[in-house]
Amino acid sequence: MKQHSPRSGVTRRAVLSAAASIPLLSLPQIRTNSWAQGIDPLPSWNNELAKQTIIAFVQATVDSSKPTFVPPEARIATFDQDGTLWVEHPMYSQVVYCLERVPVLVKQKPQLQEREPFKTVLSGNHEAIAKLPLHELEKVLFATLTGMTTDKFKSEVEGWLKTAKHPRWKRPYTELTYQPMQEVLRYLRANSYKTYIVTGGGQDFVREYSQQVYGIPPEQVIGSAAGVTYGYGDDGKPILTKEPKLLLNDNDAGKPEGIHLMIGRRPYAAVGNSTGYRQMLEYTWAGAGPRLAMLVLHDDDKREYAYGPAQGLSDTKVGTFTQELYDEAKNKGWTIISMKNDWNRIFAFEAAGSRALQ
């Protein structure tokens, strides 16, 4: 968390940098203000630095007697989804959706059956599918996510969400959200923060379940977006058709650019888990006053997965959380969330406190 400082310029940056490496409020004070009342807003978090930083940030920004106060209407918090709010391994759920749509698509357009990459996808050969280069995978994404009305897309995704299950937990993807992050979302909203999802995934896809799964309405989901075209159906009724044209690539620099387009102001808090979120965190952190910038580190190979700097794994298609980003985060004073050490519970369906450190 970054503190407010009346200084400006280079000196201010140095002060901020130093200040960022220590918690804003001393621990006893946090306990008095919040926990003494018997209400722990983040029960699935162990009492480590990450939890303390989140609570200190909220307390600093909602107390109107403090110079760090942030007016309620300016309280914007942005969250990545895949790997930050829910499981992204072994594959982004939206990619699973697209691959599983291919048989239906081929039934409608049989000419695709012998064409790559559809042929490989239909083969069911997981190894070959995993090796598809990005530009081939994109063909599958465009073919299954565009070329239909927004209403048709909506009903297809709704149907899939009801039946699709994660291969490891055999549960719907929508149950694989991280309980500690759900608590952070609720805690922020209880303190008048507007919570947003800012995802590299498809905006229309995530909007189908964001309200139900995260309590985040469609208009607070920013993602990669295909353009739509307004027209009229056979019955003369207005329709919107999803076009195979990327209007917003919500990755890397596209994240702050998308935030400007959709929100029009800088977030006070931002959480991600990969290099694709570096710019969003930088942009958030560079604002005046208190800021919260966090990265989720996947370092729990027992309860979830371990990849990124925790395991030296950066060759995976998802979760490209590099050692370089880890070092940048540490240098800047961003908060690293260790799933292994910071979270005593990962999913709501697990027993509470399944891994309490204290």
Place this chain on the structure above:
Amino acid sequence: MKQHSPRSGVTRRAVLSAAASIPLLSLPQIRTNSWAQGIDPLPSWNNELAKQTIIAFVQATVDSSKPTFVPPEARIATFDQDGTLWVEHPMYSQVVYCLERVPVLVKQKPQLQEREPFKTVLSGNHEAIAKLPLHELEKVLFATLTGMTTDKFKSEVEGWLKTAKHPRWKRPYTELTYQPMQEVLRYLRANSYKTYIVTGGGQDFVREYSQQVYGIPPEQVIGSAAGVTYGYGDDGKPILTKEPKLLLNDNDAGKPEGIHLMIGRRPYAAVGNSTGYRQMLEYTWAGAGPRLAMLVLHDDDKREYAYGPAQGLSDTKVGTFTQELYDEAKNKGWTIISMKNDWNRIFAFEAAGSRALQ
């Protein structure tokens, strides 16, 4: 206002069409529910059909015992700005802003001084300026609205808003909002509607004052938008630069397209005042259940201006409310708001009830 009907298909359309031409609730009932308590939510409106339709729509959608009930999270209302929420004559205020920025721009880039359309703008010849073709005017817009950081743009607009005055009323543009529409915005919000501005004007421009002037936060302003590019300033701090590239042309079909991009769901209420809003009103009206679609008719040449079908004026650059749109609206059962007959007061600075019909 359109009523909910459990029927579907062609029959349902016919029923809706017929139902739309009569007020949903009988007048005595409206009076009992709302006015008998001594609280008139729309005091600047005469008790005519438009006012009754707005009140009937809200009452029908917020009463959970009715089949026309709309859940709070789905209550979206979209409003045009120019000519609907504030004065657009003799020129859109944003165009005035751009023209008034030209001398400053030429000081920074003297080579523009002898180039068209800048030369004409600098001449101050109102007639010649008014005759500039659209593609020439666009050069002025791009030159004055893009090519700078979002922070620089913000401070320029803020400065202008403090000093600029409308030529007729000699008041800041921000005081020239229509009091009756401010009441509708507040009335809808008091009933859990999320109010949006959907404007052909510049998104970043309107966002500078939307909160203060209309109580609408920046993220609830959708407008024509230039793309921004993320980068770093000389001090290494992240910056967003406004690019001369139109990302969203928020006119005509661009309005429902922009609504899908930014909100992701169909509005229940929509208000505009020109042909550029036809698609937004169609899209809103085509949804199931109760819908409100309204057009502001400028027919008061004494207190404001008269143009469009009221005066047969369609050759003006603003307010292209054609006879054709008027007829379509009447046929579909959309509500026409007559400034002359429906509003007893136009601006907040006027005496209340300056034109009460009863």
